[in-house]
Amino acid sequence: MAVFRAMEKRSLSKTTFMLWVATLCAMLGIGFYGMYQTLWNGLQVTNMSDRVPWGLWITHDLSAIGLGAGAFTLSAIIYLFRIKRFEPIARMAVFVGFLGYTSAMLALAMDIGRPDRFWHPLVYWNVHSVLWEITWCVILYSTVLVIEVLPIILESQYFDRWPKLQSFSHKLHKLTPVMAVLGMALSLLHQSSLGATYGVLSGRAIWFKPSLPVMFILSAVAGGVSMTLLLTMIVSKLRNVELIDKWLRRDMSRLAAFALLAYLYLKVWDWAATNYYSHAPGTADAMMRLQATTPYNESFWWLEVVLCGLVPAVILLNRPFRRRHGILMTGLALIVFGVVVNRWNVTLSGLVVPPSWSPGVLGNAVAATYVPSWIEIAVSIGVLGYATLAFTLGAKYLPLFPKKAEDGGD
Amino acid sequence: MAKAKDKKQPLISRRDALKILGATGATAVVSQVLTSGPLSAEAIKGIARHTEASGEHEWHMGIDLDKCIGCQYCMKACQAVNDVPDDDMRWNVGFDERTEGGTDFFMTRPCLHCQEAPCVKVCPVGATWVREDGIVAMDYDRCIGCRYCEVACPYDVRRFNWKQPEPSEIKKNPYQPAWGVAEVERRPRGVVEKCTFCVHRIDRGLEFGLTPGVDPQATPACVVICPVNARVFGDIHDEESPISQFLEAHETFRLREDFGTEPKVHYVRPAKEEA
Numbered sequence: 001m002a003v004f005r006a007m008e009k010r011s012l013s014k015t016t017f018m019l020w021v022a023t024l025c026a027m028l029g030i031g032f033y034g035m036y037q038t039l040w041n042g043l044q045v046t047n048m049s050d051r052v053p054w055g056l057w058i059t060h061d062l063s064a065i066g067l068g069a070g071a072f073t074l075s076a077i078i079y080l081f082r083i084k085r086f087e088p089i090a091r092m093a094v095f096v097g098f099l100g101y102t103s104a105m106l107a108l109a110m111d112i113g114r115p116d117r118f119w120h121p122l123v124y125w126n127v128h129s130v131l132w133e134i135t136w137c138v139i140l141y142s143t144v145l146v147i148e149v150l151p152i153i154l155e156s157q158y159f160d161r162w163p164k165l166q167s168f169s170h171k172l173h174k175l176t177p178v179m180a181v182l183g184m185a186l187s188l189l190h191q192s193s194l195g196a197t198y199g200v201l202s203g204r205a206i207w208f209k210p211s212l213p214v215m216f217i218l219s220a221v222a223g224g225v226s227m228t229l230l231l232t233m234i235v236s237k238l239r240n241v242e243l244i245d246k247w248l249r250r251d252m253s254r255l256a257a258f259a260l261l262a263y264l265y266l267k268v269w270d271w272a273a274t275n276y277y278s279h280a281p282g283t284a285d286a287m288m289r290l291q292a293t294t295p296y297n298e299s300f301w302w303l304e305v306v307l308c309g310l311v312p313a314v315i316l317l318n319r320p321f322r323r324r325h326g327i328l329m330t331g332l333a334l335i336v337f338g339v340v341v342n343r344w345n346v347t348l349s350g351l352v353v354p355p356s357w358s359p360g361v362l363g364n365a366v367a368a369t370y371v372p373s374w375i376e377i378a379v380s381i382g383v384l385g386y387a388t389l390a391f392t393l394g395a396k397y398l399p400l401f402p403k404k405a406e407d408g409g410d
Numbered sequence: 411m412a413k414a415k416d417k418k419q420p421l422i423s424r425r426d427a428l429k430i431l432g433a434t435g436a437t438a439v440v441s442q443v444l445t446s447g448p449l450s451a452e453a454i455k456g457i458a459r460h461t462e463a464s465g466e467h468e469w470h471m472g473i474d475l476d477k478c479i480g481c482q483y484c485m486k487a488c489q490a491v492n493d494v495p496d497d498d499m500r501w502n503v504g505f506d507e508r509t510e511g512g513t514d515f516f517m518t519r520p521c522l523h524c525q526e527a528p529c530v531k532v533c534p535v536g537a538t539w540v541r542e543d544g545i546v547a548m549d550y551d552r553c554i555g556c557r558y559c560e561v562a563c564p565y566d567v568r569r570f571n572w573k574q575p576e577p578s579e580i581k582k583n584p585y586q587p588a589w590g591v592a593e594v595e596r597r598p599r600g601v602v603e604k605c606t607f608c609v610h611r612i613d614r615g616l617e618f619g620l621t622p623g624v625d626p627q628a629t630p631a632c633v634v635i636c637p638v639n640a641r642v643f644g645d646i647h648d649e650e651s652p653i654s655q656f657l658e659a660h661e662t663f664r665l666r667e668d669f670g671t672e673p674k675v676h677y678v679r680p681a682k683e684e685a
Contacts, residue, residue, distance in 0.1 A: 113555020
């Protein structure tokens with residue numbers, strides 16, 4: 001708190017801001033180097049293998065899309081269910097969603113072996129593939145997000161000099177309710193389908209269950225709303241301005257917390273039904289090997305359920321905790337972190353203990369391992385740098401919040 | 411007047427939106443309900459027969475683990491003929507194994523060419539499909555390299571080309587020409603590849619009136635080279651084919667039949683397992 005008070009006077013000092021931007025540019029530089037290495041030498045620069053073909057970048061992609069879910073959730077609440085008190089957060093949510101989806105597409109472009117063929121799913125259809133459906137939904141929804149974000153950009157002071165752009169932006173803005181409906185439909189589809197990507201694979205016992213799509217969308221709602229609120233609170237602190245009032249803060253915290261509770265309920269029942277109360281041979285075998293040879297079982301309980309599930313649920317639903325900004329922000333950050341840990345755990349746990357298909361006893365006895373290579377980490381740092389830099393500039397120069405709050409009113 | 415109206419009336423009301431979403435959902439449910447009645451006798455027959463390929467031929471392979479001596483010729487011939495220079499990208503894998511009873515044996519595994527192939531269902535661009543003769547084929551020019559098929563395959567069959575494109579002149583294939591010559595083009599970097607049952611030999615052989623499984627020019631390289639005839643191949647629609655006779659003569663099993671993938675590779679258990 002003292003630090004923030006020291007910054008006083010609306011915003012950060014110029015030097016601090018420039019240092020921050022320089023750091024982000026350095027991250028971008030690291031990312032560009034990683035991307036160059038990847039595109040030039042191919043995916044051999046990663047530590048992925050035929051046994052673990054998906055790794056850090058898929059986790060980055062799934063997390064970014066999940067944490068961008070605040071856009072569709074809050075848009076639906078505001079424009080479809082007309083709960084007007086959420087309106088001040090609408091633009092921020094859409095902006096965060098836009099950054100999440102563009103980050104995901106960047107990470108995916110690096111991850112596929114032939115980025116030059118990224119357009120193939122649009123031309124060559126396989127309607128039986130959830131990934132085909134996801135590709136379509138993500139592309140369409142990103143278009144929706146662009147249409148929603150454009151008016152925000154065009155409304156900034158810089159564009160005042162072109163009145164034609166202004167009227168175009170007003171026309172686009174009028175489309176917002178339609179976009180909210182489209183956005184909700186598309187998001188309900190692909191946010192769940194991302195879980196189905198794993199849930200439909202009948203050969204992989206750890207993944208094969210109908211609960212995965214539902215758990216993915218519930219965690220995305222909790223994570224997306226938390227991400228939006230967390231970033232809003234950080235910007236508020238840095239600019240020393242109340243951007244949203246405490247009632248909206250309370251409502252958003254509760255929304256995230258209830259989504260989180262629903263998610264935890266499903267998660268615990270999912271575990272109970274597939275592990276505790278039953279003994280399906282494939283699942284039991286895979287879970288036993290997972291527990292014996294990898295850290296993913298422990299990190300499921302300690303990180304996903306306790307630290308990033310129960311703890312933030314208590315913080316967000318308990319008034320004294322919620323009122324302390326530091327504690328509330330910690331809770332929100334834990335939920336965000338939990339989404340990332342969950343996407344990593346889901347991806348890796350299913351891959352490192354593949355089904356044993358050999359009729360003998362030696363084959364498949366050893367679990368596969370995966371630690372990302374430094375080039376994979378570099379690319380991820382670059383994508384993160386892009387999102388953070390774009391967010392920083394957006395928070396500084398774009399009218400993301402209603403005028404009253406921007407002017408420093410409560 | 412019209413302007414004032416515009417201002418008040420949103421382009422689409424909440425009620426309309428919910429109606430559209432509801433109607434879409436209801437249509438989906440109704441279409442399922444209408445098609446979920448009792449099945450005709452014909453359709454029930456279809457359920458029992460759904461594992462068969464639709465074409466004139468259906469290619470299957472048999473691997474006798476009891477006969478196999480572990481010489482690895484099948485792996486080497488495969489790498490030469492299909493031009494797979496790197497050992498860690500072998501389409502046809504083999505490794506030392508032991509039965510629960512403690513008998514050592516050599517386990518080999520090509521692509522199982524599942525009739526209900528999980529890899530085929532998940533491909534977002536339809537770059538892999540089950541042909542009419544049951545072979546799971548790949549289109550390397552369409553593949554985007556997302557590797558979802560690798561994730562979906564429960565048998566670890568698929569191989570992603572992680573490395574630099576290596577034209578034969580640059581990277582020499584150590585198995586050529588001792589074990590055979592390249593009969594197909596090497597795949598580019600960034601796509602997924604896998605065992606094809608030497609489909610180029612089958613298709614070309616049929617054109618020349620040969621019988622795959624009997625005539626070596628039309629039979630997968632791994633089957634042809636096996637010095638102890640542990641691998642057999644052929645059309646299961648043909649009762650005289652080596653595979654039909656193999657299935658007749660032996661008690662066979664397929665890998666993880668519980669997955670419901672309906673593989674087309676049949677194994678004979680290594681002997682003395684119960685001893």
